[in-house]
């Protein structure tokens with residue numbers, strides 16, 4: 001099956017690679033770019049742990065082909081620092097202890113950050129809705145929701 | 158498990174897509190959001206030689222509405238684009254609420270309305286809304302284009318009226334009757350993302366004469382419109398009596414199965430209750 005040349009900007013850096021059509025964006029990010037902060041679990045869109053931003057839009061990368069993102073911009077958990085500083089959502093997750101095993105954390109931080117960009121002061125319902133596609137099997141949702149709400153207050157200050 | 162091998166094609170125009178399907182129809186699968194297709198391919202339930210990505214085709218993007226022609230939704234329009242539309246929210250409430258109940262907001266950034274109906278799952282959330290709104294599916298192939306009423310589109314579990322060389326260009330919804338209201342209620346096992354145990358769309362209008370339509374998902378091999386509902390509103394009686402009569406006609410209009418999500422008796426029971434709820438909501442009975 002013929003490979004396709006794609007050029008993708010990931011976390012600000014340009015990458016050119018030849019990919020097989022069947023390669024998912026998730027495989028591309030983890031295996032070709034070595035960005036293993038994005039997690040692989042169900043590979044069928046249910047758990048949301050592979051959530052990244054494609055041109056700023058939260059996307060389950062296991063259900064996207066790498067060839068589809070040619071010319072697009074990808075943001076993963078590795079690209080969220082603001083210079084040397086953690087971003088407000090990252091900081092709030094630490095303050096709230098919103099991390100148990102940590103496997104879902106990158107996805108929640110990526111999706112939470114995207115929500116605050118779109119809607120800087122969400123209600124609790126809006127936070128729940130926005131991260132509704134991501135599962136935390138330790139079930140630490142309370143702290144996760146509180147952290148995102150708190151980060152929104154921090155951002156307003 | 159990796160996806161099976163295939164070739165990827167990204168046509169730029171409808172003409173190009175038509176000729177790809179004329180040549181490779183039975184070996185090709187169209188991909189819009191890929192949220193059904195890639196899962197089916199991972200499970201080896203479909204093995205296309207060609208995956209044809211339709212998102213590069215300008216003519217399939219965008220939705221439009223006007224007073225005369227009604228609503229047109231292109232095949233590449235995502236569910237989140239539908240939810241963002243004021244016109245759909247105001248005039249096609251069942252479609253708006255069904256789109257809002259489908260999967261989760263991240264999936265909806267990719268998933269399309271047309272992908273939902275072409276996948277032809279009995280649980281397709283948007284199908285009952287299209288049924289109560291009398292939608293038409295615009296199908297195109299090398300032979301030309303035809304309009305398929307949504308009632309004739311679903312042929313069985315995962316089967317549609319489309320030929321192997323045919324694709325859906327758009328879905329059309331006529332403007333609903335004056336003063337019409339519509340809505341979709343979805344019964345799930347959790348508050349979060351889940352497929353419908355039962356889904357019910359209703360449409361109600363009355364300018365002198367009642368127009369009442371109810372359609373359901375997850376209660377038959379295909380989404381179904383229950384025509385007897387209209388009869389319940391033709392005779393006399395109070396509104397409450399009409400609603401009871403409508404709900405009583407539901408078991409005869411569906412044939413649910415027992416599966417991992419719930420059993421058939423439960424589905425029949427919930428279908429009648431949701432029918433009452435959606436009608437009460439639309440009739441302003443709280």
Ligand SMILES: Cc1cc2nc3c(=O)[nH]c(=O)nc-3n(C[C@H](O)[C@H](O)[C@H](O)COP(=O)(O)OP(=O)(O)OC[C@H]3O[C@@H](n4cnc5c(N)ncnc54)[C@H](O)[C@@H]3O)c2cc1C
Nearest residue numbers: 045187189190191192193194260269272273275281282325
């Ligand atoms: C986690 C998760 C949760 C989900 N929850 C729900 C839910 O709650 N309710 C629900 O109804 N669905 C649900 N789905 C299923 C799916 O997301 C929807 O059916 C979605 O609308 C499919 O759209 P798509 O654009 O992704 O379709 P695709 O996967 O791109 O296509 C689906 C099928 O339609 C065909 N097709 C696509 N476009 C065309 C066209 N223009 N002409 C002809 N054939 C075409 C494809 O070849 C394929 O067979 C869920 C899926 C996932 C992964």
